[in-house]
Amino acid sequence: MISEKVRVRYAPSPTGYLHIGGARSALFNYLYAKKYNGDFVFRIEDTDIERNIPGAEESQLNDLIWLGIIPDESTEKPNPLYGPYRQTEKLDIYKQYAQKLIDMGVAYECYCTEDELAQMKEEQLANGVKSFKYDRHCLNLTEEEKEKYRKEGRKPTIRIKMSENHVFKFNDLVRGEISFNSNDIGDFVIMKSNGIPTYNFAVVIDDHLMKITHVLRGEEHLSNTPKQLQIYEYFGWEPPKFGHMTIIVNPNGKKLSKRDHNILQFMSQYRDLGYVPEAIFNFLFLLGWTSDDNREIFTKEEAIQAFDPSRLSSSPSMFDNKRLLWTNQYYVKHMDNDKYFEFILPFVKKAKLPKSYSDKELKSISLIFKNEIETGSQITDMLNDIFVEKEKLNEEEEQILNSESAKVVIPAFKEKLSKLEIIDQEHVKFLFKEIQKETGFKGKDLYMPIRIKITGAMHGIEMFNIIDILGKDETISRL
RNA sequence: GCUCUGUUGGAGAAGCGGCUUAACUCAACGCCCUCUCAAGGCGUCAUUCACGGGUUCGAAUCCCGUACAGAGUACCA
Numbered sequence: 001m002i003s004e005k006v007r008v009r010y011a012p013s014p015t016g017y018l019h020i021g022g023a024r025s026a027l028f029n030y031l032y033a034k035k036y037n038g039d040f041v042f043r044i045e046d047t048d049i050e051r052n053i054p055g056a057e058e059s060q061l062n063d064l065i066w067l068g069i070i071p072d073e074s075t076e077k078p079n080p081l082y083g084p085y086r087q088t089e090k091l092d093i094y095k096q097y098a099q100k101l102i103d104m105g106v107a108y109e110c111y112c113t114e115d116e117l118a119q120m121k122e123e124q125l126a127n128g129v130k131s132f133k134y135d136r137h138c139l140n141l142t143e144e145e146k147e148k149y150r151k152e153g154r155k156p157t158i159r160i161k162m163s164e165n166h167v168f169k170f171n172d173l174v175r176g177e178i179s180f181n182s183n184d185i186g187d188f189v190i191m192k193s194n195g196i197p198t199y200n201f202a203v204v205i206d207d208h209l210m211k212i213t214h215v216l217r218g219e220e221h222l223s224n225t226p227k228q229l230q231i232y233e234y235f236g237w238e239p240p241k242f243g244h245m246t247i248i249v250n251p252n253g254k255k256l257s258k259r260d261h262n263i264l265q266f267m268s269q270y271r272d273l274g275y276v277p278e279a280i281f282n283f284l285f286l287l288g289w290t291s292d293d294n295r296e297i298f299t300k301e302e303a304i305q306a307f308d309p310s311r312l313s314s315s316p317s318m319f320d321n322k323r324l325l326w327t328n329q330y331y332v333k334h335m336d337n338d339k340y341f342e343f344i345l346p347f348v349k350k351a352k353l354p355k356s357y358s359d360k361e362l363k364s365i366s367l368i369f370k371n372e373i374e375t376g377s378q379i380t381d382m383l384n385d386i387f388v389e390k391e392k393l394n395e396e397e398e399q400i401l402n403s404e405s406a407k408v409v410i411p412a413f414k415e416k417l418s419k420l421e422i423i424d425q426e427h428v429k430f431l432f433k434e435i436q437k438e439t440g441f442k443g444k445d446l447y448m449p450i451r452i453k454i455t456g457a458m459h460g461i462e463m464f465n466i467i468d469i470l471g472k473d474e475t476i477s478r479l
Numbered sequence: 480g481c482u483c484u485g486u487u488g489g490a491g492a493a494g495c496g497g498c499u500u501a502a503c504u505c506a507a508c509g510c511c512c513u514c515u516c517a518a519g520g521c522g523u524c525a526u527u528c529a530c531g532g533g534u535u536c537g538a539a540u541c542c543c544g545u546a547c548a549g550a551g552u553a554c555c556a
Binding site: 011012013015045047048050051110114117125132133157159175178179180181184185186188189190191192193194196198199200202203218219220221222223224226244246247249251253254255286287288290292293294295296313314315316317318319320322323325326327329333369370371372373432442443444445446447448450451457458459460461462463 | 480481482483484485486489490491492493502503504505506513514515516517518519548549550551552553554555556
């Protein structure tokens, strides 16, 4: 057999923006494709027309690209051999394949209504049947019976007929051998009454038509796999290799849900807060995957090189925000300065600057914070802490301002500063030394009163830098 | 309930039958540096791998049970 080109996909439903779980799925599929010189396909599974939201598809794609996960084929960059890339655009294709299954006698029209189905479920439950399976009420309907239902205005769904006592076995890329018995699975719907395929049917058709070779997806799809394998089997198609990744859980041990507000869910939120895409890439990469050589920091290329799906964890991973912060801080700290400026300047400009600074000044201000911040937006807050004068001091701060040293040190500093020609780190530093020599106050006694007087707080970046940023006039006006 | 999948420290985890008195990273804590906050440096943090049996000369590692957790059980994906 000729070795096929690896083709993988990320196939979100456009019911929301790109979130952490989706990004991680996409990431691992992307890595797999690139590792084996394959193609990464972006396709849209929009069969749930009620829940689709406008803009979701676009943002999914853009955020993916922002992360550096760049599709080889997508809704924007289709390959005519494999399109369309939106399921709603190929409805008649699914219809044809569903009809084929009916003709083969392995699928059938079902005229049961949702209410009837719900009632059936209830009855089974009451009779002690714990797991609900469709009772095949419509399996052998005659043409007359169907006609009668149709006259009542019923629109049929199409259900697939599961084989009897058949074991579906497959070798999961991350979990090893897994098997399911077909008896545990009821005849499920493949075409809804509105003529739109269900997920389990559409993926199979799409993956086959798009020649997808490997599917890395969330654990929640594990129990869908036998359903899909049944369809592959009926068509006589070779299924792709599946790998089921563990889900990501929140600190309470529950699967991350889009409604979970304790954790930021969407890539756009992280971008707005000043997270670096490479850092998120790296963080996501190590969430449920580890290298065999203890490395923690990977460039995209290194990740592609190192990736091996069999090292994917099979137990759930908890999303640890502190770890993400650390990773982001690492990336900020290690950026080269030009890239750093590009990244940080928008956040600097968001601060309430007391005067207008030249680009050069803004850059030197930014640099002061390079080792200080975890995320971009933190620089805005830190600058505002300096610029926006605090109206009320706490007791301890008042005390320091009323201390013996304060009474000596502050006037001395003010006087010397007003005479100083050049305000830069070196000169201001020297000035502090002089005061120390003349007044005898040093360390805390020297710096704290001035710090509190200027910034209204006991904490912050180095004094020299604060004065440098504020400038001579502004500093003196605060003394 | 049923089906499937898991369970190593606060978190991510390594470990794949003897090299493990359980690596590495984050967090936390302590010390150093220091005007403070960070950053940086140094150090501390599981005698034990959910529990109970078994296999073996030897088990965190293999097998079986139990407990717990998660996912699925839709005309959602």
